[in-house]
Amino acid sequence: MISHRLTASALAICVSATALTAHHFYGPYPVTLKGYSGDKTNSVSYGGQIARQTMEQSLKKLASTGNGGGNAADVEAQMMQYFSGPTKDLAILSPTSKDGFKIKQTTIGELSSSANLEGKFYKGLMPAWPGNHTGVDVMKDMISRAAKSNKGFDAENGYDYAQLISKFTMGAVQYSQAVDNYLDEKMTADVKPNDAPYKEGKHYTGKEHSWDEGFGYFGAPAHALALTPAAAYDIAKRKDMASADRNGDGVVDLKSEMVFGPAYYAAAFDKSGNTNYLASIMQAYIDGRKVISGAQGEKLSATELAVIKGHAGTIEENWEKVLAEAVFKYAGSVYKDIAAMKESGVDDKSYRKYVKHWGELAGFSMAIQSGRKNLGAAAVEMNKLIGFGPVTTDNSYVTGVDGNGNFVRDRKMTWSDYQLNMLKIQKLVSDSFGVKSRANDMLDELAKMSASADADTNAETD
Amino acid sequence: MEDLIRILATFGSYIETYLTSLSADFLNHKKRIFVGYLAISVVMAVVFLCAWRGLGLHGAVGKVFDKDIFWSKSAKADYFIYAINRIISILISPYLIAQGAVTTFLFFQLSKQNVVGFLFLDHWPSVLIITIYTLTYFIMDDLSKYFVHRCMHRWQFLWAFHKVHHSAETMTPITVYRVHPIESIIYGLRGSIVIGAVIGIFAYCFGIDNFSLATLLGVNLFSFIFNIAGANLRHSHIEIAYWPWLEKIFISPAQHQLHHSIENKHFNKNYGAMLAIWDWLFGSLHFSETGGSIRFGLRPHEASATNIISIYLKPFIEISNILKYVYTTLLKLLKLDFPR
Numbered sequence: 001m002i003s004h005r006l007t008a009s010a011l012a013i014c015v016s017a018t019a020l021t022a023h024h025f026y027g028p029y030p031v032t033l034k035g036y037s038g039d040k041t042n043s044v045s046y047g048g049q050i051a052r053q054t055m056e057q058s059l060k061k062l063a064s065t066g067n068g069g070g071n072a073a074d075v076e077a078q079m080m081q082y083f084s085g086p087t088k089d090l091a092i093l094s095p096t097s098k099d100g101f102k103i104k105q106t107t108i109g110e111l112s113s114s115a116n117l118e119g120k121f122y123k124g125l126m127p128a129w130p131g132n133h134t135g136v137d138v139m140k141d142m143i144s145r146a147a148k149s150n151k152g153f154d155a156e157n158g159y160d161y162a163q164l165i166s167k168f169t170m171g172a173v174q175y176s177q178a179v180d181n182y183l184d185e186k187m188t189a190d191v192k193p194n195d196a197p198y199k200e201g202k203h204y205t206g207k208e209h210s211w212d213e214g215f216g217y218f219g220a221p222a223h224a225l226a227l228t229p230a231a232a233y234d235i236a237k238r239k240d241m242a243s244a245d246r247n248g249d250g251v252v253d254l255k256s257e258m259v260f261g262p263a264y265y266a267a268a269f270d271k272s273g274n275t276n277y278l279a280s281i282m283q284a285y286i287d288g289r290k291v292i293s294g295a296q297g298e299k300l301s302a303t304e305l306a307v308i309k310g311h312a313g314t315i316e317e318n319w320e321k322v323l324a325e326a327v328f329k330y331a332g333s334v335y336k337d338i339a340a341m342k343e344s345g346v347d348d349k350s351y352r353k354y355v356k357h358w359g360e361l362a363g364f365s366m367a368i369q370s371g372r373k374n375l376g377a378a379a380v381e382m383n384k385l386i387g388f389g390p391v392t393t394d395n396s397y398v399t400g401v402d403g404n405g406n407f408v409r410d411r412k413m414t415w416s417d418y419q420l421n422m423l424k425i426q427k428l429v430s431d432s433f434g435v436k437s438r439a440n441d442m443l444d445e446l447a448k449m450s451a452s453a454d455a456d457t458n459a460e461t462d
Numbered sequence: 463m464e465d466l467i468r469i470l471a472t473f474g475s476y477i478e479t480y481l482t483s484l485s486a487d488f489l490n491h492k493k494r495i496f497v498g499y500l501a502i503s504v505v506m507a508v509v510f511l512c513a514w515r516g517l518g519l520h521g522a523v524g525k526v527f528d529k530d531i532f533w534s535k536s537a538k539a540d541y542f543i544y545a546i547n548r549i550i551s552i553l554i555s556p557y558l559i560a561q562g563a564v565t566t567f568l569f570f571q572l573s574k575q576n577v578v579g580f581l582f583l584d585h586w587p588s589v590l591i592i593t594i595y596t597l598t599y600f601i602m603d604d605l606s607k608y609f610v611h612r613c614m615h616r617w618q619f620l621w622a623f624h625k626v627h628h629s630a631e632t633m634t635p636i637t638v639y640r641v642h643p644i645e646s647i648i649y650g651l652r653g654s655i656v657i658g659a660v661i662g663i664f665a666y667c668f669g670i671d672n673f674s675l676a677t678l679l680g681v682n683l684f685s686f687i688f689n690i691a692g693a694n695l696r697h698s699h700i701e702i703a704y705w706p707w708l709e710k711i712f713i714s715p716a717q718h719q720l721h722h723s724i725e726n727k728h729f730n731k732n733y734g735a736m737l738a739i740w741d742w743l744f745g746s747l748h749f750s751e752t753g754g755s756i757r758f759g760l761r762p763h764e765a766s767a768t769n770i771i772s773i774y775l776k777p778f779i780e781i782s783n784i785l786k787y788v789y790t791t792l793l794k795l796l797k798l799d800f801p802r
Contacts, residue, residue: 339669342584420573420580427570445670446569447562450661462611462638462696462718462735 024225026215026286027256032297033197033205043204043293046255049216051112052120052173053260054105055082058093059117060166063143064152076147083143085116095258101238103258104251111254122172122370127379128362130388130401135172135370139165153352157398157407158390163359164366167326170261171367174217175319180372182214183312187305194292195299207292207300211308215285218319219260221246224282229270232278236264262319269325269437277318277325284314316372323368324433327382328426330361332440334390335422338415346393358390361425378432385421385428476552483548492681494693495635503635503694510702531699536631536759536767543626543773544639547646554643558650564658565665572666584669591668596676599660600684600736606656608740610649611733618784620648622777628722630697631759631767637697642777688736697722703750713738716750722758 027044062079066072082090088109097103105111122135129138146152146161153160186192192206202209223246224232234240235252236259244252244259252258259267266277288311291304300308337354344350365386369379389398389407396409426443429435438444487493488500504526511522531537573580583591614624623642630637641649664673678686695702695715703709703716713734721732731748734741741747759767766772 414579416579416581416584424570424573427566442670443566446565446661446665447560449665449670449674450562450565450658451560462607462721 024223024286026220026222026224026282026289029208029289029293031203032208032293032295033203034195034297036197036203038203040203043208044212045204045209046212046216048112048115049174049177049213050219050255050258050260051087051108051115052117052217053219053258054092054094054108054111054254055087055115055117056166056169056173056261057095058082058090059143059169060162061093063146063162063165066147066149066151068150069148072148076144079143079147080140083116083139084118085114087116088113092254095238095254098238101241101244102251104253105255117169117173120173120177121169122176124370126172126366126369128366128369128383128386128388130398130407131405135168135176135366138366139168139172142168153355155351155355156392157409158355158358158392160356160359163356164363166261167360167363168366168370170265171323171364171370174219174262175323175367176370176372178214178217179312179316179319182210182217183315184372186210186214187308187312189300189302189305193299194295195297205292205297207295207308208289211285211289211292214312214315215289218262218281218285218315219258220263220266220278220282220285221258222256224259224263225279225286227267227278229267229278232259232263232267233271235259236261236267262322265326266318266322269322269329269439272437272439275321275325275437277322281315281318284311284318287311288315320368320371320373321433321435323364323371324429325435325437325439326364327361327368328429328435328441329437329439330357330364331422331425331429332442333357334361335419335442336440338391338419338422342415351393355390362386375432378428381428382425385425387421391415391418479552480548483552484545491679492685494638494689496689499689500635500694502690503692503698506692506702507695507698507700510700526700528699531632532634534632536629537634537636539768539770539773540630540634540636540640542770543641544636546770546774547639547641547643550643551646554647558647558654561654561658561661564654565662568659568662569666572663578667580666581669583667584672586668588672591664591673592676595660595664595668595673596683598664599657599675599682602656602660603653604735604737605740606652607649607735608733608737608744610652611735612744612746614645614648615730615733619781620645622780622784623648625760625765626773626777629760629765629767629773630722631757633697633699633719633722633758635694635697642774644777684736701750701752701756703752706749709749710738710742710747712736713741714750716752717748719756719758720748720751722756724757724759724761728756 028042029044031040031043033043059079059082062075062082065078066075081087082093088107090108092103092106092108095103096106108115117139118136121139124135126133126135126138129141131138131141133141142161142165145154145159146165149159149161152162187207187210192198192210194205194207196206198204198206198209204212220232221227221235221244226246227235227243231240231243235244235257241252244257246257247253263278263281266281269275270278288308291307291311292300295301295304334354334357337350337357341350341354365382369375369382375382387397388400389409391397391413392409395412395414397411397413398407398409399411400408402408423442426441430438430443487495488497490496491498507526508519508522511517511525512519515522517525614620623645626642627637627640627645630640676683681689692702692715696713696718698715698719701716701719702714704712704714708714709717713732713736717732717734717738720728728748731746732738732741733746738747765776
């Protein structure tokens with residue numbers, strides 16, 4: 001009798017848990033398009049966005065394949081194909097299967113037949129890179145230089161192109177497209193309305209697909225809310241097949257089970273326990289999508305649009321913070337790398353690490369400047385402090401390009417002064433964006449020194 | 463019901479925090495009233511009374527633990543104030559300025575000047591950096607304590623609060639905690655500003671994680687020396703005096719006891735915490751006077767030694783009276799200065 005009761009209770013708990021968690025997945029959502037008579041039952045679709053996530057990661061891989069000039073033309077052509085297309089027949093270079101982590105798709109065409117990065121790349125001015133170019137032209141310049149470099153590393157000028165290309169793209173495509181297009185213009189009343197298909201012949205409405213595309217750029221799996229930040233982090237690192245393979249079919253479907261760049265960084269910062277970026281963004285995407293599905297193919301009311309804009313605001317605010325956390329973290333890394341080089345001397349390994357971290361710092365700085373908002377003075381100050389390039393071994397740093405497109409390094413700065421710039425960046429980012437995870441927090445080291453100095457006896461009087 | 467449980471749990475955690483804080487200072491070797499330092503002070507007092515005052519061991523111990531002092535009405539008020547101040551401290555401490563904020567602010571202010579660069583001294587040997595830092599910290603801490611203490615006596619606004627400490631008619635080591643909460647806040651601010659500034663400057667010159675205080679058993683070296691040298695006897699009836707030349711350098715317990723004297727001639731003397739040098743330099747030094755003639759406290763019209771309500775509220779009444787006086791005087795002056 002008791003065992004029956006226990007079984008019934010366990011069953012009830014399982015059923016309610018399933019019912020509870022089902023609400024926490026992004027999709028499937030029903031087809032609500034009025035007049036649709038096809039056999040599709042799920043209106044969710046964001047294959048093109050996942051394809052772009054793989055293009056960004058594949059470009060990062062290719063950026064490290066140059067041999068110092070000999071294969072530059074081939075590498076550049078290959079990179080440009082991943083950047084501009086056609087991409088349909090291209091292999092996914094990253095992420096790929098490995099022992100214990102089998103990935104379902106191997107070509108970009110399995111995700112999307114026509115997507116490319118160039119068409120969606122940020123086309124505003126990008127003053128963080130020498131030459132006064134638009135974002136898309138900066139990327140083409142980086143691709144060209146990466147192809148000529150030795151494994152993506154330009155020791156002379158202090159560039160790590162794999163890092164620069166990958167991090168900048170994460171902002172100039174994923175972040176920019178999500179917050180400045182799909183969750184912005186496309187969430188206004190007259191653009192891509194909900195009472196019409198997204199495109200002629202499609203089974204999803206304008207608003208449904210726009211929101212889904214915005215979600216695809218975030219790069220989170222549909223079951224992200226069921227994951228701990230550590231599990232999400234490990235999925236991106238291809239270390240946790242069990243957490244990734246939600247449907248248990250033995251393969252990781254990149255379309256719905258993988259963690260890509262933006263979501264990976266959200267999870268990475270959430271691991272600190274101080275933030276909840278991944279879940280906050282994910283919840284907002286799910287809640288927004290539910291409002292759209294709930295409209296049952298009718299035009300969205302002003303109230304519904306306002307609610308959706310609220311969720312879009314949550315996504316943008318948290319995503320911006322994730323990018324700011326990254327700038328904060330890598331400014332701290334650069335500070336520490338310089339301290340280590342000053343302490344133990346500059347060698348190839350320590351300098352390479354420093355340049356890698358600088359690439360991440362500069363890449364994320366460009367990423368956060370590619371969003372919807374004009375960051376104004378904060379962006380100007382950030383660019384000034386980071387510079388066009390890091391302080392190199394002879395203390396010179398890139399100040400611009402000459403008429404032939406060669407980098408000019410006609411000014412010098414001490415390691416210490418550049419370290420101070422990194423502290424100023426951390427303060428600027430902290431003041432401007434209110435970061436909470438605060439990895440590599442050198443300002444906190446300063447405050448901790450102060451707090452540890454017998455503060456508890458300060459109030460003693462006589 | 464759940465709400466009630468939550469309220470009780472919250473209340474319980476506050477009580478636990480409070481009870482822990484009551485005993486915390488006795489168990490924290492960074493605090494003056496740490497049991498170890500109290501024990502050392504007892505030994506010093508007994509040795510002093512036996513060797514210099516000629517008392518027997520029994521007599522010396524009896525004098526050290528004189529129940530007329532430890533259970534006097536004034537001392538009981540000290541214990542009560544200690545207990546009340548702990549509650550106030552728990553309530554207001556989250557709102558006080560963080561020392562780290564001062565450090566960070568000053569650090570970035572320094573970075574705006576172009577005279578000396580960031581980390582321009584980081585190549586100095588660490589022993590030298592630690593020595594300079596420890597000395598600077600000690601000197602600035604002690605000097606700022608001297609000046610704040612001096613202001614406490616000389617400015618009516620501050621004296622209204624500082625009188626609480628001076629109203630003690632008997633002194634025990636717990637008398638160090640007989641202070642008005644406003645005075646504690648002022649001293650806390652002093653520490654935040656001065657120590658925060660020293661650390662900000664050192665971090666700029668030597669590097670963020672490139673210096674630390676010289677410590678003994680984890681305690682700031684100078685605080686440790688001060689505490690094992692019988693700092694607790696400053697607030698006691700054991701009149702340990704130093705040689706005059708030494709009393710120009712370090713404040714002896716007897717010199718601080720004189721600072722608490724009720725006599726007019728002893729007013730505004732010996733403000734120093736550890737060093738007497740500041741009193742010597744700025745003309746407030748007074749050598750110790752021993753012989754048991756010093757009476758502690760203030761005259762009855764100044765402050766009550768035992769009335770807790772008066773101790774906490776009278777300073778505010780006095781300040782409002784001062785403000786009223788200033789206001790009415792100002793009005794009178796205006797009328798006089800601008801006759802029709």
